[in-house]
């Protein structure tokens with residue numbers, strides 16, 4: 383997968399060199415290019431923003447540098463199966479979900495446009511849509527100072543799903559929000575050695591070697607945690623997919 387990121391703060395993306403994604407880059411599974419938007423400015427002050435039409439507080443990112451950046455990074459001419467998809471993080475976007483991460487992990491090429499201030503002149507997205515798929519995406523109902531941290535979040539969530547990036551493919555299947563038997567439940571508690579720590583014992587069933595009992599216990603725990611932390615997810619469960627034991631939890 384190829385990832386291009388355009389930002390006025392390229393240094394924000396240093397973490398992409400470390401840990402899981404850093405290793406994936408070194409192994410050639412993910413290719414990341416970070417671009418400084420100001421390279422597509424032409425004035426002495428390398429201006430990227432201006433006052434908003436219609437008035438109001440703050441500044442808006444000018445369309446010119448963005449248009450040139452997208453032209454330079456994705457000049458077009460790719461076949462449909464190699465075409466880029468543009469992701470614009472904004473609190474006004476569609477909510478980013480695990481399902482969207484799975485979808486994006488199958489793309490060959492993602493371009494991220496990091497807005498700052500009050501956002502990017504809307505004509506940039508409008509025009510980009512005429513030549514590529516564009517998604518405006520929000521990572522949650524809060525306002526960050528810019529798109530950079532949102533891009534780190536999205537790239538990490540997507541990158542770990544790219545085939546070969548995780549050592550143990552099973553770890554994806556158990557994730558909270560992962561498609562499968564525990565779909566739409568939060569992951570329950572986990573334990574490792576020692577069996578007793580500060581007087582607290584690991585739940586006995588986990589040491590029993592009884593796989594069906596362990597699976598049942600994990601589902602109970604997942605249901606409890608989901609009910610406590612995300613009652614909205616419990617309300618949305620398909621009753622047809624709950625068994626008698628689920629209802630007792």
Ligand code: ADE
Nearest residue numbers: 471472473520521526532
């Ligand atoms: N930029 C500022 N806030 C954001 C959010 N919540 N999600 C995505 N991009 C953002």
